[in-house]
Amino acid sequence: MRSILPALALVVLAAPALAADRPNIVVMMTDDQRHDYMSCAGHPFLKTPNMDRIAKEGFRYTNAFVTNALCAPSRATLMTGQYSHLNGVRDNMGTTLNPNAPWLPDELRKLGYEVAFCGKSHVPGHFRDKTWDYYFGFQGQGNYLKPLIAESGPDGKIGPDKPYDGWIDDVVTDKALAWVKKPRAKPFALFLFFKSPHRAWQPAARHKDLYAGAAVKKPALWDDPGQGKPRAFLQAANMIGQYPDTKDYDGMIRDYARCITGVDDNVGKVLNTLDEQKIADTTAVMYTSDNGFFLGEWQRFDKRFMHEPSVRVPLLLKVPKALAKDCVPPGSQPGAMVINPDIAPTVLELAGGAPPKAMQGRSVLPFARLPPAGPLPPEMAPREAWYYEYFEFPDPSHNVEKQRGVRTTKWKLIHYYDPPFKFKDAYELYDLEKDPEERVNLANRPAFQGTVKELQEKMAALRKELGSTDAK
Structure with a gap:
């Protein structure tokens, strides 16, 4: 399923650039964010100016999906380019990463990158058995307030978990950006994985009253009984009201949106730091989520099922200036179906490398490139x-x-x-x-x-x- 590398990447591989000449890469991931909960996707009251900026200066892939709509499996897929059945992380109940699975950060290190991980992994081991140039991560779901987080030292060794004051995604982002600002001779790759907007939702204090006057409308499918759907769907324990944090629907939606706004604040910090460091033009920025989320369809919440609210995710990509000249205009919305095993091959193509054969995705970059005058090359053919x-x-x-x-x-x-x-x-x-x-x-x-x-x-x-x- 892996794509043939486009001509530009083949040129890079034929005459390898110095590591310092390769673009920096930032990959951001949220937790449980639906594809339509961004203002650039048409949400009626949620404001996400910084996510919108990535979409405006880059591309918004409008048909992006995950292949297993669950936290740990999705994160493992992003890092390996493999489906859950192959990389070993099938669920949130302790299945572990296959030691033979390809590992995107290691592939980047081979290409001369310094690589950091900051935030939520949810995979057993918390990615602490891997090699990082910088690590600042937490166990499990983490706490929105007073989070316990472990940090690596100058020797690369990861210290004990200790408490930090503040809202978790603010704390993690500030640490990540302090690392970005350090002088270095190599390009960097930063994996910044947020906790928000995972339930139970606790917005940052600055947003506790945000959207208080917004009109929360129930989805069109709220009153649909699901007639004709099998018992396997109808019997699931994911009905609105079954858990304390889902009893107040309007409050739940507002808090979900407030948490996403907190993420957007931190996306803004990332973009502003790239501008301030004068590296925005030489940095690729990707933004996605580990899965979608039911928010009242059939009066349900959560994810896991293959229905569209659960499997569709945001996927935004801003490419370095050197690549943008070969692409469709900024703000374009490629409509080809793309999936989360595609992320690792995409990152490696941005880095000037090729994905290992064991990766099962294909780069999404060709779908943003200007089409040739003749027949489409294989890598630009949409997935069927x-x-x-x-x-x-x-x-x-x-x-x-x-x-x-x-x-x-x-x-x-x-x-x-x-x-x-x-x-x-x-x-x-x-x-x-x-x-x-x-x-x-x-x-x-x-x-x-x-x-x-x-x-x-x-x-x-x-x-x-x-x-x-x-x-x-």
């Missing part, structure tokens, strides 16, 4: 379909069953393949062109059995290609 997988069952909190699925530009097939009931093989099928909100499940209708079979075959082919051959 992608595969989804979810493993965390049984799970004591949300009761979401194992599932796998396939999505094309028109169709989505979801397969609950191992339900603990008398019946087996529950399916959902949606025509995304006619039913983008996924209201009408067509899976059991006789007229669509041919489509179900075709998508089953496509999913089987993708699983074979990706090495997902286990029965579970």
